[in-house]
Amino acid sequence: xxxxxxxxxxxxxxxxxxxxxxxxxxxxxxxxxxxxxxxxxxxxxxxxxxxxxxxxxxxxxxxxxxxxxxxxxxxxxxxxxxxxxxxxxxxxxxxxxxxxxxxxxxxxxxxxxxxxxxxxxxxxxxxxxxxxxxxxxxxxxxxxxxxxxxxxxxxxxxxxxxxxxxxxxxxxxxxxxxxxxxxxxxxxxxxxxxxxxxxxxxxxxxxxxxxxxxxxxxxxxxxxxxxxxxxxxxxxxxxxxxxxxxxxxxxxxxx
Amino acid sequence: xxxxxxxxxxxxxxxxxxxxxxxxxxxxxxxxxxxxxxxxxxxxxxxxxxxxxxxxxxxxxxxxxxxxxxxxxxxxxxxxxxxxxxxxxxxxxxxxxxxxxxxxxxxxxxxxxxxxxxxxxxxxxxxxxxxxxxxxxxxxxxxxxxxxxxxxxxxxxxxxxxxxxxxxxxxxxxxxxxxxxxxxxxxxxxxxxxxxxxxxxxxxxxxxxxxxxxxxxxxxxxxxxxxxxxxxxxxxxxxxxxxxxxxxxxxxxxxxxxxxxxxxxxxxxxxxxxxxxxxxxxxxxxxxxxxxxxxxxxxxxxxxxxxxxxxxxxxxxxxxxxxxxxxxxxxxxxxxxxxxxxxxxxxxxxxxxxxxxxxxxxxxxxxxxxxxxxxxxxxxxxxxxxxxxxxxxxxxxxxxxxxxxxxxxxxxxxxxxxxxxxxxxxxxxxxxxxxxxxxxxxxxxxxxxxxxxxxxxxxxxxxxxxxxxxxxxxxxxxxxxxxxxxxxxxxxxxxxxxxxxxxxxxxxxxxxxxxxxxxxxxxxxxxxxxxxxxxxxxxxxxxxxxxxxxxxxxxxxxxxxxxxxxxxxxxxxxxxxxxxxxxxxxxxxxxxxxxxxxxxxxxxxxxxxxxxxxxxxxxxxxxxxxxxxxxxxxxxxxxxxxxxxxxxxxxxxxxxxxxxxxxxxxxxxxxxxxxxxxxxxxxxx
Numbered sequence: 001x002x003x004x005x006x007x008x009x010x011x012x013x014x015x016x017x018x019x020x021x022x023x024x025x026x027x028x029x030x031x032x033x034x035x036x037x038x039x040x041x042x043x044x045x046x047x048x049x050x051x052x053x054x055x056x057x058x059x060x061x062x063x064x065x066x067x068x069x070x071x072x073x074x075x076x077x078x079x080x081x082x083x084x085x086x087x088x089x090x091x092x093x094x095x096x097x098x099x100x101x102x103x104x105x106x107x108x109x110x111x112x113x114x115x116x117x118x119x120x121x122x123x124x125x126x127x128x129x130x131x132x133x134x135x136x137x138x139x140x141x142x143x144x145x146x147x148x149x150x151x152x153x154x155x156x157x158x159x160x161x162x163x164x165x166x167x168x169x170x171x172x173x174x175x176x177x178x179x180x181x182x183x184x185x186x187x188x189x190x191x192x193x194x195x196x197x198x199x200x201x202x203x204x205x206x207x208x209x210x211x212x213x214x215x216x217x218x219x220x221x222x223x224x225x226x227x228x229x230x231x232x233x234x235x236x237x238x239x240x241x242x243x244x245x246x247x248x249x250x251x252x253x254x255x
Numbered sequence: 256x257x258x259x260x261x262x263x264x265x266x267x268x269x270x271x272x273x274x275x276x277x278x279x280x281x282x283x284x285x286x287x288x289x290x291x292x293x294x295x296x297x298x299x300x301x302x303x304x305x306x307x308x309x310x311x312x313x314x315x316x317x318x319x320x321x322x323x324x325x326x327x328x329x330x331x332x333x334x335x336x337x338x339x340x341x342x343x344x345x346x347x348x349x350x351x352x353x354x355x356x357x358x359x360x361x362x363x364x365x366x367x368x369x370x371x372x373x374x375x376x377x378x379x380x381x382x383x384x385x386x387x388x389x390x391x392x393x394x395x396x397x398x399x400x401x402x403x404x405x406x407x408x409x410x411x412x413x414x415x416x417x418x419x420x421x422x423x424x425x426x427x428x429x430x431x432x433x434x435x436x437x438x439x440x441x442x443x444x445x446x447x448x449x450x451x452x453x454x455x456x457x458x459x460x461x462x463x464x465x466x467x468x469x470x471x472x473x474x475x476x477x478x479x480x481x482x483x484x485x486x487x488x489x490x491x492x493x494x495x496x497x498x499x500x501x502x503x504x505x506x507x508x509x510x511x512x513x514x515x516x517x518x519x520x521x522x523x524x525x526x527x528x529x530x531x532x533x534x535x536x537x538x539x540x541x542x543x544x545x546x547x548x549x550x551x552x553x554x555x556x557x558x559x560x561x562x563x564x565x566x567x568x569x570x571x572x573x574x575x576x577x578x579x580x581x582x583x584x585x586x587x588x589x590x591x592x593x594x595x596x597x598x599x600x601x602x603x604x605x606x607x608x609x610x611x612x613x614x615x616x617x618x619x620x621x622x623x624x625x626x627x628x629x630x631x632x633x634x635x636x637x638x639x640x641x642x643x644x645x646x647x648x649x650x651x652x653x654x655x656x657x658x659x660x661x662x663x664x665x666x667x668x669x670x671x672x673x674x675x676x677x678x679x680x681x682x683x684x685x686x687x688x689x690x691x692x693x694x695x696x697x698x699x700x701x702x703x704x705x706x707x708x709x710x711x712x713x714x715x716x717x718x719x720x721x722x723x724x725x726x727x728x729x730x731x732x733x734x735x736x737x738x739x740x741x742x743x744x745x746x747x748x749x750x751x752x753x754x755x756x757x758x759x760x761x762x763x764x765x766x767x768x769x770x771x772x773x774x775x776x777x778x779x780x781x782x783x784x785x786x787x788x789x790x791x792x793x794x795x796x797x798x799x800x801x802x803x804x805x806x807x808x809x810x811x812x813x814x815x816x817x818x819x820x821x822x823x824x825x826x827x828x829x830x831x832x833x834x835x836x837x838x839x840x841x842x843x844x845x846x847x848x849x850x851x852x853x854x855x856x857x858x859x860x861x862x863x864x865x866x867x868x869x870x871x872x873x874x875x876x877x878x879x880x881x882x883x884x885x886x887x888x889x890x891x892x893x894x895x896x897x898x899x900x901x902x903x904x905x906x907x908x909x910x911x912x913x914x915x916x917x918x919x920x921x922x923x924x925x926x927x928x929x930x931x932x933x934x935x936x937x938x939x940x
Contacts, residue, residue: 007904007929011871013922018849018863025854040850040861046918049853119538124493125455132538148855155856165585172540172585211751212859216910219846221862223751231861232854254538 015043022052024101024226026092026234028084029199030110033059035069035077037094040231051075055096062089084236086110092234103226103234108200110238111145112136114170116196118251120180129188129251131175135198137163144206146237147173150195151188160201160209188246196242205235289725289732289781295665300383311822311836311877315420315898315933320380321362321370324399326820326836328775328790329384329736331813335907335927338363338370341813342384343738344771344796345396348690348701349713352399355469355483357505360529360548360703364463364489365420365444371487371503375414375425375440376467378404385717385740386680389603389617389661390556390567395686395715395742403483405471406438414939420444421463435472441465460492465503481509497535504528517560525552525573533700543583544755548688548703549576563607567617570600575688579702579760589758594626595705596651597687603661611667619659623687625652625707634709638749638762644708653708657685670724678721678736686713689746691754691764704760711744711766730782735774742769747800767800769811787823794818804865810844812866817841832881842869845909851917858917870906871924875899892937902930 020039027034037052057069057077072078084090084107094101114134120127137143143163149156157175165171178187188194201209204225211222225233311323321338324330333339339347339362352359354372362371383391383398391398406427413426423442430437443464450456465487472480485505492498509523527550534543552573559566574596581590603617625631627646635641646652663680687706692698706712721736744766752763773794780786796811803809819839827833847868848860879896899905904926913920 007926008923009904009926011906011909011922011924013847013868015847016849016863016867018861021850021852021861023852023854038852040852041917042850043848043920045851048916048918121496121538122494123496124459130538150856158855158857165587167586169586172538174538174540207751209855210756212854214751214753214756215859218748218751218753219862220748220750220865231852 017042020050022096022099022101022230022232024092024094024103024230024232024234026057026094026103026232028059028082028090028092028105028107028236030083030238032078032080033067033069033082033084035092035094036075037077037096038075049075052096055094058093058095060091060093062091084238086238088236090234090236094230099228099230101226101228101230103204105205105234105236106202107236108143108202108238109138109141111138111143111198111200111240113196113198113240113242116242116244118177118246119254120251121254127180129177129180131157131177133173133175133196133198135161135171135173137166137168137171138200139168142203144201144203145171145173146197146199146201146205146209146235148197148199149175150197152193153195156194160206160213162206190246190248192246194244194246196244197239198242199235199237199239201235201237205233205237208233289729289779292723292725292732292734300381300386311824311834311879315368315418315931317369317418317421317935318374319370320372320374320377320401324380324382326790326822326838327382328734328777328820329738329773329792329794330382330397331792331815331818331840332838333813334367335905337367339367340397340399342382342397343717343740343773344769344794344811344813345385345715345740345742346692346811346813348692349394349396349686349715349742350399351391351394351397351686352401354401354485354505355403355481355507355509356523356554357483357485357507357525357527357552358393358550359485359503359505359527361501361503361531364465364487365461365491369421369444369463371465372401373423373440373442373465373467375423376403376438376469376485378402385684385715385738386663386682386719387661387684388567388615389601389619389659390569392571392599392601392619392621392659392684393597393686393688395684395713403467403469403485404438405469405481406436408433408436408471408473412940414937416935416937418935419933420446430470430472433473435470437468437470439466439468441467458494460490460498463487463489477513479511481507481511483507483509496537498533500532502528502530514559517558517565519558521554521556521558523552523554523556525554526550527552531700541583541585544580545578546580546702547576547578550574565605566602567604568600568602571598573597575705577688577703577705579704580754580758582755582758591629591758591760593629593705593707594649595687596624596626598622613665613667615661615663617661619657619661621657621659621685622654623657623706623712624654625705626650627652631708632759632761634761638752638757640759640762655687655706655712657712657714659683659685672727673724674727675722675724678719678723680717680719682717684715684717686715689713691746691748691760700754702754702760707761709761710746710764713742713744713746715740715742717741728782730780732779732781734777737774738772740769740771742771745769745798745800747798747803750803765800765802767798767803769796769798771796771811784826785823787821789822790818790820792818809865809867812844812846814844814866815840815842830882830884832883834879834881835876836878837874837876839872839874841872843873843906844868845870847909847922848911851913851920853917858913860911870909873905875903875905876901889938889940892939894935894937896933896935898931898933899928900930904929 023038025036060066069077086109089106091104148158208225325332331341379402381400411428415424421444425440427438447462468484470482487503490500507525530547532545554571556569578592599621601619605615627650628648631644633642661682667676717740719738723734725732746764776791779788796814799808821837825833844866849863850861883892907927908925
């Protein structure tokens with residue numbers, strides 16, 4: 001009986017067939033430059049990502065420098081030696097099938113991780129595992145952050161945050177991990193390897209990712225980041241990483 | 256867990272992860288009598304009869320005017336989790352609900368499971384389906400005009416009712432016999448008392464209450480004073496982590512002066528307030544946000560009867576104060592609050608031009624002036640603020656003028672002794688309080704804003720043509736009405752924006768236009784042991800906004816093609832009344848993805864069109880049986896009801912999910928209620 005609870009069932013939906021749209025995901029970071037070009041799949045397509053080669057990808061900086069980014073493989077265009085510099089505004093241009101897609105982003109300074117912990121919290125009759133991540137805000141400038149947690153190499157949780165909640169001080173991001181006793185594939189297992197990427201990003205990238213974060217509620221595409229009509233976004237960021245292994249015994253209890 | 260995670264996600268914006276009749280006892284919406292339906296000049300008006308009958312079957316055994324009126328032709332439920340209603344393609348946010356002239360902005364308790372109106376407090380109700388007489392305004396869709404019941408001036412009466420989730424009590428009587436009376440009725444849910452008996456939920460809070468009070472004082476043979484007070488409060492809290500509260504308050508003081516004949520004047524002072532307060536405190540992360548609508552008004556009505564002709568005129572002046580949101584997020588504190596001054600004057604006449612032809616014509620003129628004291632902006636095409644304007648306190652920022660003509664014609668004839676009428680009507684209405692909703696259901700997270708230097712008044716034009724007939728003995732009546740409705744300056748969220756994206760609400764929205772058209776058919780049986788009606792609505796509702804859906808027309812998210820309601824009430828012997836209601840509607844429009852792609856190692860969906868898909872059909876059967884017995888000094892009643900008898904899981908929410916590599920995408924439907932049996936006991940003296 002569904003009484004004040006949610007009953008769920010799978011329903012058949014006849015998805016509309018639409019022409020594929022190009023997707024460009026581009027970054028310039030302290031680790032190099034990477035552009036991945038793909039296209040949208042139909043809803044009933046189970047073949048994985050559709051990679052696109054043959055594009056001309058050009059990166060330019062606000063100091064006049066310009067680079068071609070060569071095709072690597074699997075839809076990736078890479079240059080490991082082309083690293084971003086904080087304060088520089090970069091423009092990426094992708095020429096593909098006679099169309100031009102362009103976006104800009106400004107490289108940020110390095111973020112600082114203060115702490116990451118696993119915390120059990122009792123919510124009504126259930127215990128829920130949270131990840132509690134704390135950053136030290138980059139002082140004296142507006143900052144935006146992207147945090148991505150991988151579990152055993154596969155994307156697990158992500159979030160974006162801006163520093164206006166506590167500027168120049170410690171910033172906190174909570175991740176809802178799983179409910180104790182749940183059997184679904186989302187539950188962290190003893191010994192799982194967690195790899196966390198923390199990026200300082202610019203406002204345009206934040207606006208894109210924040211609107212992507214709201215997609216479940218809004219039912220709309222993220223705010224366009226590229227001109228020209230493709231999907232995806234470009235971000236010049238400074239990234240740090242953090243590794244840990246999940247042990248249930250390490251989880252703290254919320255007091 | 257689903258509701259909890261949805262709530263947490265919403266709050267934290269974490270990823271992934273909706274002529275006054277008094278002295279009537281019980282509420283049932285059976286709409287107006289056959290004769291009224293055929294003869295009334297006002298097209299699209301339903302004077303709802305709140306009869307001494309058992310109501311149509313209801314959720315949790317609670318007779319509920321809002322849920323019952325959703326069964327009328329042209330009226331739709333907003334959702335399973337809402338007491339709000341939608342009329343002729345309009346949204347619930349485009350309706351105005353008045354309680355003794357004071358607006359009530361959130362008509363739901365417990366997330367909409369109960370309406371905020373206790374039936375014991377209601378005297379009469381009239382629903383205007385967008386074709387308003389000139390004395391009504393402020394809604395671009397429907398107006399529901401509720402009048403509170405006055406207490407008995409001669410004797411003391413009272414009653415009590417105990418249901419599965421709530422209990423209520425009513426007391427009324429004379430203060431000064433035959434001169435002054437009072438009525439007080441209060442209701443409270445007691446689900447929280449059960450929670451306290453459990454180890455796991457004892458520290459949680461889940462309750463609502465409402466209190467209605469009305470004083471009626473006959474000063475002289477010609478003068479009467481009425482004082483009405485209504486408040487309702489809801490609170491849901493998960494220990495000290497999540498707290499959601501909202502509160503309605505509506506109060507009015509009315510002086511009614513009768514002239515000779517049927518003419519009168521009414522002077523009313525009004526206060527209306529709606530306030531939401533929502534917070535979350537998890538692991539040291541503290542987020543709080545609230546908002547309010549406050550309104551102080553003076554209304555003057557004159558009604559003059561000259562022979563068969565009637566005239567209404569008056570004016571209305573109100574000060575509005577709307578806080579679209581105030582957020583405290585850790586150390587971040589932002590607020591958007593604005594004030595405005597609204598005025599309206601009207602004149603409306605009903606003319607009996609011949610034995611066959613009656614006409615109603617009116618004009619309402621309004622001004623709406625946003626006031627300084629807070630920031631106003633220019634907004635650029637991408638939603639950024641281009642310029643700030645800081646006007647002084649009470650300085651007029653801009654004045655919007657609206658002229659709203661209203662007209663209705665009723666031509667009566669008789670065919671084979673069957674009274675028959677043709678009604679045609681037109682009305683223009685304007686609305687200056689705008690609600691923004693992400694979902695198709697009203698929630699405490701809705702944001703409200705006023706017309707401003709950027710936001711224009713929402714203007715609706717509606718045309719209607721109807722045919723009405725009844726049998727000579729009024730045992731049966733039939734109606735067929737068609738309508739076309741056009742609305743300018745409707746607002747919707749920009750793509751990628753939600754209520755929490757920016758504090759400045761004008762950065763979140765885009766203006767556009769809407770249209771709706773359709774036909775409503777009803778057949779009613781009014782006499783005999785078996786009474787009831789069949790209502791069928793065929794409708795379309797569309798929106799076009801530059802910047803959304805590529806600027807093309809799209810189905811509104813309340814668009815659904817076919818709605819059917821069948822209501823039957825059967826008197827079985829002296830003691831039992833059996834009731835049944837079956838509702839059916841074809842799938843509601845909703846947005847689903849048409850593709851998927853990968854960003855940051857996450858598969859996300861590509862939305863090619865707004866509201867391009869249809870949810871599964873909705874249907875359910877509700878039944879109730881009421882046993883009642885009149886004793887010497889009291890009447891006692893047992894109400895047994897079953898909501899959703901055949902346990903059909905109806906769509907409430909549809910989500911999509913796929914496996915880690917983006918394959919095997921599934922559409923999942925979430926339902927709110929299966930079968931819900933309930934029992935209630937009522938006593939009246």
